[in-house]
Amino acid sequence: MSVVAGRSRRRHDAARAVTLVAQRLATEHGLDGFTMEQLADAVGVSRRTLFNYFPTKDDAVLGELPPVEERALETFRARGPSGRLLLDLGVLATHLIGAISPEPEEVRALQLVLERNPRLMVKANARFEDYVAGFRREIAEREGYAADDIRPRVAVAVVVSLYESALKEFAAGSDRRPFTEIFAETVAAARSLVHE
Numbered sequence: 721m722s723v724v725a726g727r728s729r730r731r732h733d734a735a736r737a738v739t740l741v742a743q744r745l746a747t748e749h750g751l752d753g754f755t756m757e758q759l760a761d762a763v764g765v766s767r768r769t770l771f772n773y774f775p776t777k778d779d780a781v782l783g784e785l786p787p788v789e790e791r792a793l794e795t796f797r798a799r800g801p802s803g804r805l806l807l808d809l810g811v812l813a814t815h816l817i818g819a820i821s822p823e824p825e826e827v828r829a830l831q832l833v834l835e836r837n838p839r840l841m842v843k844a845n846a847r848f849e850d851y852v853a854g855f856r857r858e859i860a861e862r863e864g865y866a867a868d869d870i871r872p873r874v875a876v877a878v879v880v881s882l883y884e885s886a887l888k889e890f891a892a893g894s895d896r897r898p899f900t901e902i903f904a905e906t907v908a909a910a911r912s913l914v915h916e
Contacts (some may be wrong), residue, residue, distance in 0.1 A: 732784070735773045736820075739783035742774075746781050751837045753828050756780075781833055782844055785851050786816040797862055805863060807880050809855070810907040818881075818900045827891040852876050862876045882906045 742761050745754045755772045756777055760770040774780040792815045795801060802808055852859060859865070861871035886903040889895055 725867075726760065731773075732819075732870075735784050735909065738765075738773050738780055740826065740829075742751055742777065743783075743826075743833050747829060748838070749842060751777070751781065751833070755881065755890075769793040771888055777839055778843055781840065782847065786819045788812075788816065789819075790825045792816075793858070796858065799862060806878060807907075809859070809875055810904075812855075813879050813883060814900050819904055822890075822899055824891055824893045827856070827887060828893075831891065878910070882910055891906065899909065 738759070742759055745759060754777075756770060757767055759777065759780060760767045763770065765828060770780070792812060796808055796812050800808065801811055834844060856876050857874040859875055860867065860869065863871070865871055882907075883903060886899065886906040889906075890899045890902050
């Protein structure tokens, strides 16, 4: 899990700007249709600066996964804010989503690039699996589950499924609310089904 304390907002914004340009270039020219040098030129930075943000073109197109702030993770580890695992995991996910604050156009651009580039989809899936593995470990430790207990995997799968459902609605663009609101509403709807 990428736990980051005090990552500068300026660095995050600069990396995001690089990703948006990389996605545009990948959409217009294909993933193999531009070089890191061309990406650096399009962003207006040196190639060396570009490599400070992303080691490869694939990484630049995929962008950064949202970092977990230590404070939010400490709250989760302390069984907060509610003491109910799925609700607390939903709150943590909402915090992560808020850190990136995507726009519908950004989501659609990434989806298009992934559809057109299967090798990138494979890398995105592997990277995401590594990312969520950290959350499964945190859940097991918080709840005192054994290493082979299936519940951390199920908990993460539920929240990821809710995220994907909310993301589809958000990317469609018909609901102009921020993604965090759509996600929170999706989590609330799932909770209401569980408590029927």
